[in-house]
Amino acid sequence: xxxxxxxxxxxxxxxxxxxxxxxxxxxxxxxxxxxxxxxxxxxxxxxxxxxxxxxxxxxxxxxxxxxxxxxxxxxxxxxxxxxxxxxxxxxxxxxxxxxxxxxxxxxxxxxxxxxxxxxxxxxxxxxxxxxxxxxxxxxxxxxxxxxxxxxxxxxxxxxxxxxxxxxxxxxxxxxxxxxxxxxxxxxxxxxxxxxxxxxxxxxxxxxxxxxxxxxxxxxxxxxxxxxxxxxxxxxxxxxxxxxxxxxxxxxxxxxxxxxxxxxxxxxxxxxxxxxxxxxxxxx
Amino acid sequence: xxxxxxxxxxxxxxxxxxxxxxxxxxxxxxxxxxxxxxxxxxxxxxxxxxxxxxxxxxxxxxxxxxxxxxxxxxxxxxxxxxxxxxxxxxxxxxxxxxxxxxxxxxxxxxxxxxxxxxxxxxxxxxxxxxxxxxxxxxxxxxxxxxxxxxxxxxxxxx
Numbered sequence: 511x512x513x514x515x516x517x518x519x520x521x522x523x524x525x526x527x528x529x530x531x532x533x534x535x536x537x538x539x540x541x542x543x544x545x546x547x548x549x550x551x552x553x554x555x556x557x558x559x560x561x562x563x564x565x566x567x568x569x570x571x572x573x574x575x576x577x578x579x580x581x582x583x584x585x586x587x588x589x590x591x592x593x594x595x596x597x598x599x600x601x602x603x604x605x606x607x608x609x610x611x612x613x614x615x616x617x618x619x620x621x622x623x624x625x626x627x628x629x630x631x632x633x634x635x636x637x638x639x640x641x642x643x644x645x646x647x648x649x650x651x652x653x654x655x656x657x658x659x660x661x662x663x664x665x666x667x668x669x670x671x672x673x674x675x676x677x678x679x680x681x682x683x684x685x686x687x688x689x690x691x692x693x694x695x696x697x698x699x700x701x702x703x704x705x706x707x708x709x710x711x712x713x714x715x716x717x718x719x720x721x722x723x724x725x726x727x728x729x730x731x732x733x734x735x736x737x738x739x740x741x742x743x744x745x746x747x748x749x750x751x752x753x754x755x756x757x758x759x760x761x762x763x764x765x766x767x768x769x770x771x772x773x774x775x776x777x778x779x780x781x782x783x784x785x786x787x788x789x790x791x792x793x
Numbered sequence: 794x795x796x797x798x799x800x801x802x803x804x805x806x807x808x809x810x811x812x813x814x815x816x817x818x819x820x821x822x823x824x825x826x827x828x829x830x831x832x833x834x835x836x837x838x839x840x841x842x843x844x845x846x847x848x849x850x851x852x853x854x855x856x857x858x859x860x861x862x863x864x865x866x867x868x869x870x871x872x873x874x875x876x877x878x879x880x881x882x883x884x885x886x887x888x889x890x891x892x893x894x895x896x897x898x899x900x901x902x903x904x905x906x907x908x909x910x911x912x913x914x915x916x917x918x919x920x921x922x923x924x925x926x927x928x929x930x931x932x933x934x935x936x937x938x939x940x941x942x943x944x945x946x947x948x949x950x951x
Contacts, residue, residue: 513796515815515861537862541839544857547816548837557815559862610927612905613839615851618859696926697840 513555517562521646521675524558528671529648531556536673538582538621541613566620566675569593575681578644580618581674589614597639597707598679600687604705607689610684610697620674623659626666626727629699629765633660634722635689637730638705641679647672660727683709683716686786688777691722694765699723701765702774708786715739717786719750719779724771725759738783747783751776798861804829805873813860820844820855823870831871831900835929837930842928848868852908863939879907882945892941894932902928906942914950916943 512531518524527533530694537543560566566582569591577598579588588594588605608614608622608631616669623643623718636643636656643659645652648671656677659667668674691703703722708715717738721729734750742750760771797812811822820837823829823846835841837856840916844855848867873879883903886892895900902925909916909924916924921939930938 513815514798515859517864537859540859540862541854541857544818544859545838548818548856553816555815557859557862561862609839610842611908611924612845612852612854612927613857615908616853696923728828 514557516556516558518558518560519562519564521563521565521673524560524563524673525646525648525671527558528673531558534558536560536624537614538616538624539584539616540621541609541617542621542625542627547595560620560673570634570680572678572681576681579619579677581676581681582618583620584620585609585614585619586611588619594679594682594687596682596684597687597709598682600635600689600705600706600707601632601641603687603689604631604691607631607691609636618790623629623656623677624666624668624674626660626664627699628663628726628728629723631689631691631700631703631722634705635705636677637720637728638689638707638718639679639687640707640718641677643674644676644678645672646675651675653678657728657730663726665726683707683711685709685715686790688786688789689780690782690785692774692778699765702760702771702778702783706782706786708790710790712745715790717740718785719754719782721754721758721775721779723760723765724754724775729754729758730756747780748776751779754779800861800864802860802863802865803867805868805870805917809866811860815859815861817860818856819846819848819858819860819863819868822860823855823868829870829872833897833900836895840927840929841898841901842905842925843898843901845904846872846905847908854903869904871903874904874907877907879910879945879949880904883907883910883942884946885947886941886945887938890937890941890944892933892937893930898928898930898932902938906938906945909942910946910949914944919942 535554566580570578585608594602641656642653687707691700700723705720736752737746760768828932833843835843839857
């Protein structure tokens with residue numbers, strides 16, 4: 511029988527099911543998948559629920575600092591997280607802004623990253639935080655940077671038979687992490703979002719920026735990060751905004767026109783950057 | 794596909810066995826099989842909050858929950874919540890504050906408010922706005938709902 515709901519008790523069992531039932535879909539929290547079923551975008555004959563897999567729950571501190579966040583950790587648990595200081599605050603700040611309290615009780619970080627909707631809040635935040643996505647597959651476990659993981663509209667580096675098993679955050683660095691989202695109403699997908707981390711290492715300042723909602727995947731440009739690290743001039747900040755605008759590939763949709771989104775990028779970047787400087791105690 | 798799955802859940806303290814297709818939502822099971830029509834089908838996309846119910850003590854969207862995936866879980870809908878002191882206080886406060894007009898969103902508002910009060914016993918105006926941002930109301934303009942939730946909170950925790 512290859513229809514129905516399957517409840518593996520371990521990642522190994524889940525992978526065996528995925529190998530045996532190539533048409534099966536994984537269900538995590540259901541917040542996106544069931545909405546898609548209701549909209550008749552998908553009609554899965556078989557579902558593999560990850561709800562019974564202990565290994566996918568919980569947030570564990572890594573030996574060298576940092577955290578391993580199980581794929582089934584709910585948005586609520588990250589939104590209420592008090593351990594994420596310094597640069598890692600970007601992840602908590604993104605989680606708080608996902609949808610609303612009830613949906614945050616349901617949705618999971620693994621489901622969100624595997625879904626890879628460009629309007630989601632986690633992808634830019636995870637890229638700014640320099641997170642890694644842990645993938646379990648027939649060949650064992652592998653890790654990809656969040657930047658490598660998101661490859662196109664709703665498309666990730668996951669291969670058939672693979673699943674997201676965890677998200678790894680590096681050790682928090684002293685400094686600031688923040689996530690700004692412009693949305694039509696509270697809880698909507700981002701029209702444009704900016705995730706920014708600013709790490710202070712003595713005199714040195716290391717800045718990373720990722721833009722969401724402006725193309726198939728979050729946008730991060732090394733040259734922009736370089737321009738905004740250290741003590742950038744007003745001209746550097748302007749240049750950074752232009753580079754992001756040039757590289758962005760937004761669409762016209764119900765949340766805003768492509769032109770409007772392009773206009774927002776430098777403004778939201780400047781606002782996020784200024785807030786990070788002020789909060790970081792820089793002059 | 795005509796295959797159905799047997800699911801055992803508890804609804805408002807009664808154990809129930811359902812035969813459902815894989816993709817049937819909890820909202821459909823509650824409304825169409827169990828005739829519990831308190832939870833409403835508004836958007837069916839998780840946006841409007843009219844279908845909010847409690848599952849194992851957590852407020853969730855019944856429209857985004859698959860019944861088959863609720864095996865062994867305990868569901869509380871507005872029909873079964875009358876004896877809950879927080880729900881009773883909220884119902885009184887909603888009536889006094891005139892926090893409803895058509896009433897379509899009210900069961901979801903009450904469940905969401907109960908979840909908020911379980912986490913924050915004396916919410917500020919902003920806390921209510923944030924905590925209940927996922928429950929749309931097209932009649933009241935929200936201020937009366939905020940007043941009612943805070944009034945109920947005051948009575949529950951004087």
